[in-house]
Amino acid sequence: MLFRSRAWSADDDYTLLLHEKGFAEWTKRPGIVLPLDSYPTLRSVIQNKEAMMGTVEDMPSDPSEVDWLKKHGASSFMAVPLIERRETVGVVKLISQESRLFDEDEVRLAQGIANVVSSAMENARLYQSLDSRARALESAYRELQEADKAKDEFIQNVSHELRTPLISVIGYGGLLQEGEFGSITEEQREALSIILQKSQKLADLVEDIVSVQALETQTYDRKPVNINEIINEALRRNEQRAREAGVTFEPRLPSNMPMVMADSKSIVEVMDKLIDNAIKFGATGGKVEVVVQNTNGPLVQVAIRDYGIGIDASEHHKIFQRFYQVDGGTARRYAGTGLGLAIAKAIVEGHGGRIGVKSKLNEGATFLFTLPKHTVVSS
Numbered sequence: 167m168l169f170r171s172r173a174w175s176a177d178d179d180y181t182l183l184l185h186e187k188g189f190a191e192w193t194k195r196p197g198i199v200l201p202l203d204s205y206p207t208l209r210s211v212i213q214n215k216e217a218m219m220g221t222v223e224d225m226p227s228d229p230s231e232v233d234w235l236k237k238h239g240a241s242s243f244m245a246v247p248l249i250e251r252r253e254t255v256g257v258v259k260l261i262s263q264e265s266r267l268f269d270e271d272e273v274r275l276a277q278g279i280a281n282v283v284s285s286a287m288e289n290a291r292l293y294q295s296l297d298s299r300a301r302a303l304e305s306a307y308r309e310l311q312e313a314d315k316a317k318d319e320f321i322q323n324v325s326h327e328l329r330t331p332l333i334s335v336i337g338y339g340g341l342l343q344e345g346e347f348g349s350i351t352e353e354q355r356e357a358l359s360i361i362l363q364k365s366q367k368l369a370d371l372v373e374d375i376v377s378v379q380a381l382e383t384q385t386y387d388r389k390p391v392n393i394n395e396i397i398n399e400a401l402r403r404n405e406q407r408a409r410e411a412g413v414t415f416e417p418r419l420p421s422n423m424p425m426v427m428a429d430s431k432s433i434v435e436v437m438d439k440l441i442d443n444a445i446k447f448g449a450t451g452g453k454v455e456v457v458v459q460n461t462n463g464p465l466v467q468v469a470i471r472d473y474g475i476g477i478d479a480s481e482h483h484k485i486f487q488r489f490y491q492v493d494g495g496t497a498r499r500y501a502g503t504g505l506g507l508a509i510a511k512a513i514v515e516g517h518g519g520r521i522g523v524k525s526k527l528n529e530g531a532t533f534l535f536t537l538p539k540h541t542v543v544s545s
Contacts, residue, residue: 322375389427393425417455471533476526
């Protein structure tokens with residue numbers, strides 16, 4: 167017989183008779199309530215955590231127990247506690263039609279059975295708890311996915327809606343600045359120049375957001391290309407900005423580099439993002455080194471090094487995440503969206519390469535990425 171006390175505590179005054187069929191099974195049925203005041207023997211086993219035995223003749227002080235035994239055709243019994251984590255949570259009772267006391271071997275066997283039952287019950291509860299938590303986590307994950315999808319759709323919609331008016335602002339602003347609608351003063355020209363600069367920054371931000379949203383389905387037109395030509399194009403595109411920041415480019419591009427398999431336009435974009443990062447966080451009046459290396463393996467490595475503020479080691483794994491910025495907060499010194507490195511990472515990995523960073527705080531940073539070489543198959 168299996169009695170369950172629902173994680174019994176000293177304040178409980180009942181236990182539950184779950185089964186009396188010679189085996190236990192999990193059920194939603196609540197069981198039969200047995201008030202412990204009417205079953206002092208069961209109460210003693212639960213409270214003292216010790217096995218007890220007796221016969222019908224020896225239990226005049228426990229008439230409810232005697233009635234129960236007679237009802238089931240028993241003349242004697244043995245009850246052992248179910249203990250989980252040093253707490254009594256129930257009782258296992260063995261009955262016999264013979265009027266006798268159980269010996270020590272039978273007591274040890276009964277206690278062993280109780281230990282197995284209590285372990286099984288605890289494992290079942292743990293499984294049930296873990297299963298419930300797994301379902302809750304799965305539900306939370308689905309909700310998070312839906313929220314993330316809604317966020318992406320919102321950002322994408324807003325970005326596309328901003329594109330059209332920004333194109334008009336930049337277009338008409340340029341025409342005004344060039345005097346296409348009449349002459350303007352020098353003061354007005356300077357004001358228009360500021361408007362155009364800020365509008366272009368906003369347009370670049372919108373373009374980055376649209377780009378990062380499209381990366382998940384991006385495909386690349388990979389062809390054999392000269393990596394040095396790609397780097398030189400990126401350096402030309404960023405030459406004026408570097409000059410304005412007082413930064414000098416120092417490229418080291420060996421002439422015997424193998425061709426790489428890449429989408430030129432996309433890799434130029436990667437270089438743009440990394441050079442922009444190097445100029446922004448590099449030392450004013452310093453230099454940015456761009457080094458290409460032919461590795462022994464199937465990859466070509468490109469490194470962009472600056473000598474600026476550097477990145478703490480604790481931030482290395484975060485900086486390629488979307489919207490993450492080391493210099494975050496409302497008082498940050500460096501402008502940006504936190505999308506440049508995320509875009510660069512997605513493009514490089516989409517080419518079968520890898521991207522990473524080597525840096526220490528106040529010692530500059532070196533961003534490295536790899537691209538697969540073009541392999542010529544001989545006939």
